[in-house]
Amino acid sequence: xxxxxIAVVVGFVVWSVLWVGGNQILGRVSPGMFNPVxxxxxxIDALVILxxxxxxxxxxxxxxxxxxxxPTLTPVWVLAGILLLxxxxxxxxxxxxxxxxxxxxxxxxxxxxxxAGGLIAQMRASP
Numbered sequence: 275x276x277x278x279x280i281a282v283v284v285g286f287v288v289w290s291v292l293w294v295g296g297n298q299i300l301g302r303v304s305p306g307m308f309n310p311v312x313x314x315x316x317x318i319d320a321l322v323i324l325x326x327x328x329x330x331x332x333x334x335x336x337x338x339x340x341x342x343x344x345p346t347l348t349p350v351w352v353l354a355g356i357l358l359l360x361x362x363x364x365x366x367x368x369x370x371x372x373x374x375x376x377x378x379x380x381x382x383x384x385x386x387x388x389x390a391g392g393l394i395a396q397m398r399a400s401p
Contacts, residue, residue: 277342277343278343278348278349280342281338281339281342281343281349281353282339282349282352282353282356284338284339284342285335285336285338285339285349285350285353285388286335286353286356286357288331288334288335288338289331289332289334289335289357289388292330292331292334292335293327293328293331296327296331297324300323300324300327304320307319307320308320308324315371315372315373316372321372321373321376324376324380325376325379325380325383328380328383328384329383329387332354332357332383332384332387332388332391333387333388333390333391333394334391335353335357335388335391336350336353336354336387336388336389336390336391336392336393336394336395337391337392337394337395338391338395339353339391339392339395340391340392340393340394340395340396341395344395344396345396347389347392347393347396350388350389350391350392350393351389351392353388353392354384354385354388354389355385357384357385357388358381358384358385361380361381361384362381365377365380365381
């Protein structure tokens, strides 16, 4: 039981560290492009980059959790659910700063890409 809980926490930490660290880097490299400000919509290319980056974070977190709990995928699905719940809360805070299509795409991609990471970990672990 502890191994499962730790695996979910590790996956969440992986996603969070990658996302926060990556956003800090992107914000410093191009502050006008990646730091949303009330009344100024970020350019579409910045939003697409952030969506791709969120997929990388989700895949990495699913992989980390999947490797730790093989052969079961239940903890990966738990992680995906937690990421979705937290994602909804965070996106609500940015609701007026970003377009609806970004919020929807960000949230819709969290669960399947995290699950894909877990599945890849499972397949790579099979003999």
